[in-house]
Each structure stands twice: as structure tokens, then as C-alpha cells.
Amino acid sequence: QVHLAESGGGLVQAGGSLRLSCAASGNIFSDNTMGWYRQAPGKQRELVASITGGGRTLYNSMEGRFTISRDNAKNTLYLVMNALKPEDTAIYYCNAVPAAYSAWGQGTQVTVSS
Numbered sequence: 001q002v003h004l005a006e007s008g009g010g011l012v013q014a015g016g017s018l019r020l021s022c023a024a025s026g027n028i029f030s031d032n033t034m035g036w037y038r039q040a041p042g043k044q045r046e047l048v049a050s051i052t053g054g055g056r057t058l059y060n061s062m063e064g065r066f067t068i069s070r071d072n073a074k075n076t077l078y079l080v081m082n083a084l085k086p087e088d089t090a091i092y093y094c095n096a097v098p099a100a101y102s103a104w105g106q107g108t109q110v111t112v113s114s
Helices: none
Strands: 002-005 010-013 016-027 034-039 046-051 058-060 066-071 077-083 089-097 108-113
Touching: 002 089, 016 034, 016 089, 016 108, 034 066, 034 077, 046 077, 058 066, 077 089
Parallel strands: 010 108
Antiparallel strands: 002 016, 016 077, 034 046, 034 089, 046 058, 066 077, 089 108
16 A cells, blocks of 8 residues: 655745655555645645656756655655745645555645745
């Protein structure tokens, strides 16, 4: 059974930084492409960044502020977010890319105050 547990969110002022973590269990991590998604209030969930099993990264217009990484030995995915903006406020989730519908976790709330 797949289980994804996100952590590291919180309340931060604009310009601040956060580091999110996602601990994965079950048959989802291994060599799969993994990604960070976010859902802001009233908006659809969107893919923020992804990373292949081999470490190739792809970002969705984060202007170089976000860095995704993974530790395959620990089945853990990370997202370092710098220079945060109020529009980054959302619930952040991890999942495979494309997403496994049944694998969505609770997410971690990121709130950026102006």
C-alpha cells in the first residue's frame, strides 16, 4: 500500500524560505519520476516541480526559487523554496508524475504573509 507523508510547511513572511519533505512508502518511489504539486484556494492542483529517478529536474515557472531533490535510499522527496511570495500560499503535495490517484496524502500547508 502506497503512503505519502508531506511535512515542513508553515507560516512564513514574504521573502522567506521553507524546506518540504515527503516520506514515501509502498511501491511508488523507486525509479519513478516524482513531483511536488500544490493547490491554492479556489484553484486546481498544479505540478510545481518534478525529478526523475536519475535526478533530472523540471520546474513549472518557479523563476529559480524552488529546488527539488530526492534521496532514493530514504525514499524521500524534498522541495526547498526560497524567496517565497504570497501567491505561493497553497497546500503542497507529493506524488508520482503522472500522479497516482489513490496515493494522495494530506499535504502540508504553506502560508506566505505579505
